[in-house]
Amino acid sequence: MRYKTQKIAYWFFAACMLLFTLQIIYGFIMGFARMGYDGLHEIIPFNTARAVHTNLLVVWMLSGFMGAAYYIIPEESERELWMPKLAVIQLVSLLLVGVTAVIGYHFNYWEGRKFLEIPRELDYLVVINVLTFLLVIFMTIWKGKRKTTTAMVLFFGLLAAALLYLPGMITFKNIVFDSFFRWWVVHLWVEGVWELIMGAMLSFLLIKLTGIDREVIEKWLYVIVGFTFLSGILGTGHHYYYTGAPGYWLMVGGVFSALEPLAFLGMAMYALSMAKKGGRKHPNRIALMWTLGCAVMSFVGAGFLGFAHTLPGVNIWTHGTLVTAMHGHLAFWGAYAMIILAMISYVLPEMTGRSLYKSWMAEWAFWTTNIGMIGMTGAFGVMGIAQVYMERKAGMDFLEVQESLEVHAVGLVLAACLMTAGVILFIRNFIAYGLPVDPTETGGSSGAAGSAAGAFASSKKS
Numbered sequence: 414m415r416y417k418t419q420k421i422a423y424w425f426f427a428a429c430m431l432l433f434t435l436q437i438i439y440g441f442i443m444g445f446a447r448m449g450y451d452g453l454h455e456i457i458p459f460n461t462a463r464a465v466h467t468n469l470l471v472v473w474m475l476s477g478f479m480g481a482a483y484y485i486i487p488e489e490s491e492r493e494l495w496m497p498k499l500a501v502i503q504l505v506s507l508l509l510v511g512v513t514a515v516i517g518y519h520f521n522y523w524e525g526r527k528f529l530e531i532p533r534e535l536d537y538l539v540v541i542n543v544l545t546f547l548l549v550i551f552m553t554i555w556k557g558k559r560k561t562t563t564a565m566v567l568f569f570g571l572l573a574a575a576l577l578y579l580p581g582m583i584t585f586k587n588i589v590f591d592s593f594f595r596w597w598v599v600h601l602w603v604e605g606v607w608e609l610i611m612g613a614m615l616s617f618l619l620i621k622l623t624g625i626d627r628e629v630i631e632k633w634l635y636v637i638v639g640f641t642f643l644s645g646i647l648g649t650g651h652h653y654y655y656t657g658a659p660g661y662w663l664m665v666g667g668v669f670s671a672l673e674p675l676a677f678l679g680m681a682m683y684a685l686s687m688a689k690k691g692g693r694k695h696p697n698r699i700a701l702m703w704t705l706g707c708a709v710m711s712f713v714g715a716g717f718l719g720f721a722h723t724l725p726g727v728n729i730w731t732h733g734t735l736v737t738a739m740h741g742h743l744a745f746w747g748a749y750a751m752i753i754l755a756m757i758s759y760v761l762p763e764m765t766g767r768s769l770y771k772s773w774m775a776e777w778a779f780w781t782t783n784i785g786m787i788g789m790t791g792a793f794g795v796m797g798i799a800q801v802y803m804e805r806k807a808g809m810d811f812l813e814v815q816e817s818l819e820v821h822a823v824g825l826v827l828a829a830c831l832m833t834a835g836v837i838l839f840i841r842n843f844i845a846y847g848l849p850v851d852p853t854e855t856g857g858s859s860g861a862a863g864s865a866a867g868a869f870a871s872s873k874k875s
């Protein structure tokens with residue numbers, strides 16, 4: 414860590430850990446409900462738990478992206494953050510809005526639109542919050558010594574994510590229109606602009622961890638941005654099949670969304686080849702494992718499992734079933750959870766001067782969370798495919814089918830326990846690192862933890 418104000422990222426990451434924990438608790442409430450044990454139904458019905466689970470997910474990821482930006486941008490721009498106090502206010506207000514929204518859901522204070530449940534009044538506060546964040550980031554880049562491709566892609570990804578929040582705030586009386594524009598937020602976030610944020614974080618981590626020249630790594634970033642836009646924008650059409658939108662979307666959505674996995678494949682190939690080429694080994698191996706793991710798992714969860722139900726002939730059967738939940742879990746995990754955990758794994762030693770990446774906890778956290786998540790994906794897959802055949806092919810009653818899936822939910826909860834054990838280890842390690850210290854106390858270089866990392870960092874131009 415080079416700049417004092419980068420420390421603010423720590424608090425955003427700590428918020429991530431807290432909200433992630435809460436998200437998992439609500440996941441378990443649903444897991445047990447799916448097993449047939451819905452004891453909390455009167456206080457937390459399934460739909461409330463689901464909205465809380467998915468909204469907490471989005472808030473912790475936004476908090477992770479913001480923390481990452483507050484760390485990356487000063488380093489890339491070579492200056493302290495502009496008005497760091499605003500960043501603190503912004504974190505506190507983000508948490509206040511998030512927590513108010515989540516409490517409100519328990520009292521039916523919401524809009525009821527999947528992923529965009531936040532009531533309109535709170536939407537305005539979200540907008541103000543994100544504008545404040547973007548202002549701090551923009552001013553830091555503007556006043557900085559250099560404007561790198563990584564910083565620009567990160568900034569434009571974040572700016573576009575903010576702009577794309579707005580179509581979700583238009584009110585329509587017609588549900589077809591409402592759904593049409595809801596996807597501008599949900600789809601164009603995860604299959605568009607969030608990929609830019611992920612690509613920029615990946616590029617930053619690869620520059621730091623592989624020792625390969627920035628020019629080479631950033632050239633690839635352009636290719637990924639190109640692929641993402643080429644396929645992802647018109648790929649939105651895979652949500653317009655049979656919804657009342659014009660019929661040509663069947664063709665457009667099918668063709669372009671089928672190309673989307675290429676962007677993720679590109680990212681995986683690029684990350685793996687950079688790691689292989691980078692001859693020198695950075696001592697923080699675990700951060701590299703999360704980085705490469707992210708590139709590979711995002712291809713599996715988003716690219717491969719997304720493709721599995723993206724063609725109109727398949728989606729007509731699988732739409733809105735647990736097949737979607739199967740893909741949703743591994744995609745969010747592989748692409749966005751893992752890149753944030755990679756960033757945290759890289760940043761903590763830099764901020765605290767301690768090298769706990771060597772601890773067994775760090776390694777076990779990686780493997781148990783990933784194996785657990787793969788198990789959960791498998792369980793959702795089995796449930797989803799069984800659901801499609803029973804409910805849609807054989808025409809069985811919806812609730813009768815749900816009941817017959819309860820037995821498979823046991824597998825889901827068992828796998829979720831494994832994954833949770835890993836998350837507990839990750840958080841224990843996070844806490845063990847302790848609070849961040851000033852750069853002077855960690856040695857002040859960009860690779861401060863341990864002399865090996867320091868030597869690694871100073872031997873390359875980054």
Ligand code: HEM
Pocket residue numbers: 527528599603604651652670671673674711715716718719720721722723724728731732733734737740741744745748749
């Ligand atoms: C990291 C990237 C991705 C994430 C986080 C993600 C996540 C999700 C989530 C949460 C949903 C459910 C949305 C809702 O019903 O409101 C969904 C739906 C869907 N995703 Fe993805 N996805 C990603 C990439 C992809 C890709 C690359 C493809 C195609 C190749 C794809 C294909 C689909 C399809 C077809 C649906 C609709 C399922 C249905 O009809 O119920 N996704 N995705």
Ligand code: HEM
Pocket residue numbers: 436437440441443444447463466467470737738739741742745746750825826829830832833
């Ligand atoms: C570890 C404990 C977890 C459990 C037990 C769990 C369980 C569940 C359940 C039962 C659902 C509802 C599926 C349905 O409609 O019936 C759900 C939805 C969802 N969960 Fe989790 N989950 C967990 C962790 C996670 C994590 C770590 C992520 C992201 C990285 C995640 C992302 C999602 C998403 C995106 C949805 C909505 C899927 C859709 O739109 O179909 N969950 N989860």
Ligand SMILES: [Fe+2]
Pocket residue numbers: 600604648649651652
């Ligand atoms: Fe999509």
